[in-house]
Amino acid sequence: LGTKLAQFPDAVSETLSTLMPNRLTEYIYDLTELFNQFYGNCKVIDDENQDSRLLLVDATATVMKQT
Helix, strand or coil, X not given: CHHHHHCHHHHXXXXXXXXXXXXXXXXXXXXXXXXXXHHHHXXXXXXXXXXXXXXXXXXXXXXXXXX
C-alpha cells in the first residue's frame, strides 16, 4: 500500500503527459483494491502498529481526495 501511495505523483504526471485520464482511474482502482486488502487483513486501532497504520489510512484518504 505504501509503495502504491508513493507512485501517485508518477500516475498524475503520466496522466498529464499522455492526456489519458484512464491512467489515473486505473491507479485509483488499484489503490482502492490494495487499501481494502490492507484494511481487511490488518487491525488498525488498538494494535502496536496503530500509528503507522493510521498514517497509511490518512495518506490513502488524502490521495483519493486529490483525484
